[in-house]
Amino acid sequence: xxxxxxxxxxxxxxxALTRSLVRxxxxxAAVGTAMELMRRLVxxxxxxxxxDLGLPDLDGAQVLKMMRAVSRVPVIIATARGEEADxxxxxxxxxxxxxxxxxxxxxxxxxVLAVLRRSGGAPPDTxxxxxxxxxxxxxxxxxxxxxxxxxxxxxxxxxxxxxRPGAVVARRELLxxxxxxxxxxxxxxxxxxxxxxxxxxxxxxxPDCLKTVRGVGLRLVALSE
Ligand code: CA
Numbered sequence: 001x002x003x004x005x006x007x008x009x010x011x012x013x014x015x016a017l018t019r020s021l022v023r024x025x026x027x028x029a030a031v032g033t034a035m036e037l038m039r040r041l042v043x044x045x046x047x048x049x050x051x052d053l054g055l056p057d058l059d060g061a062q063v064l065k066m067m068r069a070v071s072r073v074p075v076i077i078a079t080a081r082g083e084e085a086d087x088x089x090x091x092x093x094x095x096x097x098x099x100x101x102x103x104x105x106x107x108x109x110x111x112v113l114a115v116l117r118r119s120g121g122a123p124p125d126t127x128x129x130x131x132x133x134x135x136x137x138x139x140x141x142x143x144x145x146x147x148x149x150x151x152x153x154x155x156x157x158x159x160x161x162x163x164r165p166g167a168v169v170a171r172r173e174l175l176x177x178x179x180x181x182x183x184x185x186x187x188x189x190x191x192x193x194x195x196x197x198x199x200x201x202x203x204x205x206x207p208d209c210l211k212t213v214r215g216v217g218l219r220l221v222a223l224s225e
C-alpha cells in the first residue's frame with residue numbers, strides 16, 4: 001500500500017483529493033504548507049508527493065528544488081498555471097508529472113498509479129500503524145504477531161482508518177465509504193468501535209489507538225509505548 005502525501009493549502013481540495021486516493025486504495029497523508037512537507041520528508045515517509053504550486057509559505061517551484069536536494073521521492077505537481085514554460089521548468093527541476101487544475105480525483109489516481117509504476121514502487125499489500133499490521137490481501141490483522149479476529153465490517157473500518165493514520169475521518173465519510181450507505185443507523189459505527197476496541201485490548205494493543213473525536217469522527221493512531 002503506497003503512501004501518498006498531498007501538499008495543498010485549500011482544505012476542500014485537499015479533502016476531495018484525499019478521498020479519491022483513499023478510494024483508489026492508497027494510504028494518504030495531507031498537509032497544507034511547505035514546512036509541514038519538509039518535516040515529513042525526513043526520514044523518507046511517502047512513496048509519492050502531490051505538490052500544489054501555490055502554497056502560503058513557499059512557492060511550490062522552490063519547494064520542489066528543496067525536496068530534490070534531499071529526496072528522490074516521485075512528485076506530481078498540481079498547478080493552476082497552465083503556462084508551458086513553467087511546466088517545462090518544473091519537469092526539468094525534477095517533477096515526474098503534472099496536472100493542471102481543475103482535475104478530477106480519478107485522473108489524479110490514474111497519474112499516481114502511472115508514476116508509481118514507472119518509479120518501480122510495487123504496491124505492498126499491508127498497512128502498518130505502529131505494531132498493528134493489516135494484511136489487505138489475506139484480510140488479517142495482527143498486533144505484535146498476535147491475530148485479531150475481526151468480522152468483515154470491523155476489518156473494513158480498521159483498514160479504512162489505517163490508510164490515513166492520525167487523521168480524523170468523519171462519520172459521514174465512514175458511512176459512505178465503509179458502509180456504502182446513507183441509511184445506516186449512525187450507532188452502527190459506535191457498536192463496531194466498541195468491538196474493535198475490545199479486540200484490540202484482547203490482542204494486547206491499547207484500545208486508545210482507536211480514538212473517537214466527539215461530534216466529528218474517528219482516528220487511528222500509532223501508540224509508541
Ligand atoms: Ca494553493
